[in-house]
Amino acid sequence: MFLNSLLFTISANMKGWDLFVNSLWPMIQGAIKGTIPLTLISFTTGIMLALITAIMRLSSYKFLTIPARVYVSAIRGTPMLVQLFIVFYGLGQLGFTINPFPSAIIAFSLNVGAYASEVIRASILSIPKGQWEAAQTVGMSYGQSLRRIILPQAARVSIPPLSNTFISLVKDTSLASLILVTELFRKSQEIAARTYDFMLLYVEAALLYWVICFILSLVQDRIEQRLERYVS
Amino acid sequence: MFLNSLLFTISANMKGWDLFVNSLWPMIQGAIKGTIPLTLISFTTGIMLALITAIMRLSSYKFLTIPARVYVSAIRGTPMLVQLFIVFYGLGQLGFTINPFPSAIIAFSLNVGAYASEVIRASILSIPKGQWEAAQTVGMSYGQSLRRIILPQAARVSIPPLSNTFISLVKDTSLASLILVTELFRKSQEIAARTYDFMLLYVEAALLYWVICFILSLVQDRIEQRLERYVS
Amino acid sequence: GTSDEDNSTSNQDTNAEGASLYDEIMEKGVINVGTEGTYAPFTFHNDEDKLTGYDVEVMREVAKRMGIEVNFMETQWDSMFAGLNSARFDVIANQVGINPERKENYDFSNPYTVSSAVVVVPEDNTDVTSFDDIEGKTSAQSLTSNYEKIAKEHGAEIQGVEGLAQAIEMIKQGRVQITVNDRLAVLDYMQQQPDAGIKIAAQQDEVSETAFAFRKGNEELVQAFNEQLEAMKEDGTLTEIAKKWFGEDVSQ
Amino acid sequence: MFLSVKGLKKAFGDQEVLKDINLEIERGNILTIIGPSGSGKTTLLRCLNALERPDKGTYSFDDGLELHFSDHIKKNDMTRLRLKSGMVFQSYNLFPHKTALENVIEGPLIVQKRNKDAVMTLARDLLEKVGLSDKMDLYPHQLSGGQQQRVGIARALAIQPELMLFDEPTSALDPELVGDVLKVIKDLANEGWTMAIVTHELRFAEQVSDRVLFMDNGYIVEQGSPKDVLRNPSEERTKQFIQRIMNP
Amino acid sequence: MFLSVKGLKKAFGDQEVLKDINLEIERGNILTIIGPSGSGKTTLLRCLNALERPDKGTYSFDDGLELHFSDHIKKNDMTRLRLKSGMVFQSYNLFPHKTALENVIEGPLIVQKRNKDAVMTLARDLLEKVGLSDKMDLYPHQLSGGQQQRVGIARALAIQPELMLFDEPTSALDPELVGDVLKVIKDLANEGWTMAIVTHELRFAEQVSDRVLFMDNGYIVEQGSPKDVLRNPSEERTKQFIQRIMNP
Numbered sequence A, B: 001m002f003l004n005s006l007l008f009t010i011s012a013n014m015k016g017w018d019l020f021v022n023s024l025w026p027m028i029q030g031a032i033k034g035t036i037p038l039t040l041i042s043f044t045t046g047i048m049l050a051l052i053t054a055i056m057r058l059s060s061y062k063f064l065t066i067p068a069r070v071y072v073s074a075i076r077g078t079p080m081l082v083q084l085f086i087v088f089y090g091l092g093q094l095g096f097t098i099n100p101f102p103s104a105i106i107a108f109s110l111n112v113g114a115y116a117s118e119v120i121r122a123s124i125l126s127i128p129k130g131q132w133e134a135a136q137t138v139g140m141s142y143g144q145s146l147r148r149i150i151l152p153q154a155a156r157v158s159i160p161p162l163s164n165t166f167i168s169l170v171k172d173t174s175l176a177s178l179i180l181v182t183e184l185f186r187k188s189q190e191i192a193a194r195t196y197d198f199m200l201l202y203v204e205a206a207l208l209y210w211v212i213c214f215i216l217s218l219v220q221d222r223i224e225q226r227l228e229r230y231v232s
Numbered sequence C: 001g002t003s004d005e006d007n008s009t010s011n012q013d014t015n016a017e018g019a020s021l022y023d024e025i026m027e028k029g030v031i032n033v034g035t036e037g038t039y040a041p042f043t044f045h046n047d048e049d050k051l052t053g054y055d056v057e058v059m060r061e062v063a064k065r066m067g068i069e070v071n072f073m074e075t076q077w078d079s080m081f082a083g084l085n086s087a088r089f090d091v092i093a094n095q096v097g098i099n100p101e102r103k104e105n106y107d108f109s110n111p112y113t114v115s116s117a118v119v120v121v122p123e124d125n126t127d128v129t130s131f132d133d134i135e136g137k138t139s140a141q142s143l144t145s146n147y148e149k150i151a152k153e154h155g156a157e158i159q160g161v162e163g164l165a166q167a168i169e170m171i172k173q174g175r176v177q178i179t180v181n182d183r184l185a186v187l188d189y190m191q192q193q194p195d196a197g198i199k200i201a202a203q204q205d206e207v208s209e210t211a212f213a214f215r216k217g218n219e220e221l222v223q224a225f226n227e228q229l230e231a232m233k234e235d236g237t238l239t240e241i242a243k244k245w246f247g248e249d250v251s252q
Numbered sequence D, E: 001m002f003l004s005v006k007g008l009k010k011a012f013g014d015q016e017v018l019k020d021i022n023l024e025i026e027r028g029n030i031l032t033i034i035g036p037s038g039s040g041k042t043t044l045l046r047c048l049n050a051l052e053r054p055d056k057g058t059y060s061f062d063d064g065l066e067l068h069f070s071d072h073i074k075k076n077d078m079t080r081l082r083l084k085s086g087m088v089f090q091s092y093n094l095f096p097h098k099t100a101l102e103n104v105i106e107g108p109l110i111v112q113k114r115n116k117d118a119v120m121t122l123a124r125d126l127l128e129k130v131g132l133s134d135k136m137d138l139y140p141h142q143l144s145g146g147q148q149q150r151v152g153i154a155r156a157l158a159i160q161p162e163l164m165l166f167d168e169p170t171s172a173l174d175p176e177l178v179g180d181v182l183k184v185i186k187d188l189a190n191e192g193w194t195m196a197i198v199t200h201e202l203r204f205a206e207q208v209s210d211r212v213l214f215m216d217n218g219y220i221v222e223q224g225s226p227k228d229v230l231r232n233p234s235e236e237r238t239k240q241f242i243q244r245i246m247n248p
Ligand SMILES: Nc1ncnc2c1ncn2[C@@H]1O[C@H](COP(=O)(O)OP(=O)(O)OP(=O)(O)O)[C@@H](O)[C@H]1O
Pocket: D012, D015, D017, D035, D036, D037, D038, D039, D040, D041, D042, D043, D044, E174
């Protein structure tokens, strides 16, 4: 019903439709230049950070677990927006001036690192102890067991929750406009500022995000299927 | 190092410290009047919505699964901000004018409902098939099995991921300021707008969020322990 | 009191050799300017997606006359002063209204816009004809703006919104009765959205002035801006730019 | 004749798991089902309990209930069928969030809505019967496998079924714990319960059964008295199977 | 004497699981360990394989390696100890993301870094020895339990240990599949491997062992030739145990 009315509002109003069509390309450009590279780079580095953090938290040394815990707790406990501000403006006030795009990458990677580390930790813990022991009995060291036996199995378990983190990240990148990075949502705001039709443009942005997330979920399915290969 | 410099900046600057102290109480009020009730109410209704959605998705009837899938996909695929705008301004344009606070509750509940439904669905699926069958053999109907056997066990599995959703919600409520609800973050912005010290006030807001999340994680631990009661 | 004196006179404005910000800018030949890019017709993106608007053009002209390039850095109003404080920008060109509080924390150039506050009401409204009539009415305002203060001073209840478009949407939906805003911005809105069903019900007598905002302690830079602005006033360039955007001279 | 099954067929997708099953169970009799892995023993029990819906075939009970699975079956008849039998699983499947006692009362109290006091008395009696009167308030994870399986038996008995079904009730147990469970089943046999038991404990089968049934590949290959089937099997496949189990 | 164990002790927290274990294993001999659940059999094997670190006691090997567990043990010595034995688990513990062949080559190739061609030949030979030459490229979930266990044996053999340890290698298997695995173990016995086997298959123990060891409650209650321990146990506890297993 709502959607109907909305479509009606849009189509009854040819100006609205024109605006919709004309703003599509700038927004897609915003996605291609901002949203997508931000997401991909931050996710990749974030996952590596997450892996290190997860392994630190699983260690039996306090001097490794405590920093990992504090990091995870601080990042998960505070708003993304503030993290961006601290990296960009806060470090700037203290004399470390980092450009917008790398600042965004740092903040988002730290964010992904914290959330994903919990996922990875849980997935490592979910692998039966027998797998560690079997690896040990064929002579593997901790690192070898982790790399060759545990992580490949943990990967399968962690794909669905990691894809949640990923999808959240796609949308969180819209915050990057606060620190001068132009992306999809910023584009919609720019156009809305000119035309004052913010509802239409925000809904359009939302649809684009949806499309991106949908495509990503297809990719997720593919990866999951590949990893399912070896389980019944 | 960063924290050190920050503390130094703050403490070397007694005016900054005064501002920090003076703004604490308004922000806490914002938390008590906005952040916390918004979070609690939205989470409660969201969980109920999530339960219904999860059960719909698990059904074998397309006319139940498809709406549930679309709902989950649409909400997870689009930014929270836009969802808030649609409920508040969008429905308003169509003639359904809802006040800010209830609008925020609706939008956040819908959001929690989508994210949590996936968690609940996964936790229901994680309960061994044997439990369904055992319930069936003592004569239980689908509803009875679900209520008395499956959900109590699924609850235990779903606490950690649901607490993620919850913690995200705490911070997402800051978006409610965009539709006129005054909460913690809005307070920090208001004070910052007056004093121009955005960094200090945002960091202060972040610390408050962290405290809230920390307290919530203690509550989570308690609940988990209670539910662990019956497993070794 | 605020902490900004310390920030604004902080180490970043003179480098190790003691060169001032002005010297630095002139040497590099580029100035970093903070602006929203989403505030039409002052600073926004046109159909070709190019940053433009009154403030943007004035800024460009000033820089051209100083013989330097402009590097616009676009961010939201919320982080505008954070960007200035942390030396991300050297100046803000974004219709920053001059008021005593801000003056305590920042330096201002001479004003380049003179406007006034107006009250916007639904087209069919008849009971608001002056600023005195808004007492007790609910007004949608951007909480960090000058206009919020004006509305409050006249006894209106405040509802916070994100910008003018949202404020007017609130009026259209009957959630609030009025909004107080900048006359020029409202005129632009009414030109873009002629069917909006709103009108200007009253205009303040006192004028409000907006200017470029700088961190404190950069008199040399402010001075340089003022020289160029004066020159632009004298040779009519400023008036020309104003007329291009507003059809009238809003610069004085 | 308590139950007579005719022409029972069940396939999962393309795979025919039960191909043409005909059998009869007398009231008070004990039927043991043996056979190699994958031969369909579990599926047969599950069909008897309505956990799986057969594709074809007929059940006729002595109280007049008749189910023709080629036709549509009324929901009500499926429920009647289900409550005729109690099922004991290989892996116990106790409710982990409920104590032993709560596991037992769940059926009669919640489903059958019987009087609470009566149910409590019944449950206590049953738990005593299986030798667990001192473990009633423990959770499943606090019990050994053998104790859990005995709770499982009490839980199945509590709905007062006419037929008890056991699917390899001891095969998940430590060898030393097997005895306790088999003893409970023997006691039930002596009390005159009607039972169908899938088991690999051939010695036990010999002692307790009235009738032994050997399945292979979805068919009943041979059935008869324990002595006939276990000591003097007439089919080659049966001989082989018994040989392999007795002397691994 | 391949290995002599003296005064072995192991506790988990307060609970003493191995209390004072003394035993000897001769090269080429087969030692069977029997005993009730929880008596410490698995823990003993795990201590021999260094999966658990003993609290006290001494291991002396015939090649001169000596470990005194009261003292600090060099990491290098623990590694030497671990590679002396191959472990076969009750629940197989195959690597599910690797094929049968990959499971077998993992140890020699990755850990011992032996020549790839040699390792492949070795792995193929081993899989053939356990009767799986046609299943090399299947994943564990595509194999039956008995087949998985045989891959487990091949995997343990591949690191070419001097001692093979088996922890109830058939107790998770369907009765019919037990035979195949026991046959493989018998073949290894005939080839002269040194082995320690925990099992509940007393008949098999009798056939294959040189020495049987009965554990209870963390102690070795009785040990000797299979005939002595299984047919004429001198201790009451042993008699009881054998009685219960043989006639459940
Ligand atoms: N739900 C199902 N879906 C598909 N195939 C099934 C299903 N249940 C059982 N089967 C198949 O039906 C066949 C018979 O299975 P069933 O469990 O009845 O054998 P069984 O005689 O009980 O064996 P076991 O002694 O191993 O328990 C097997 O090949 C099995 O894979």
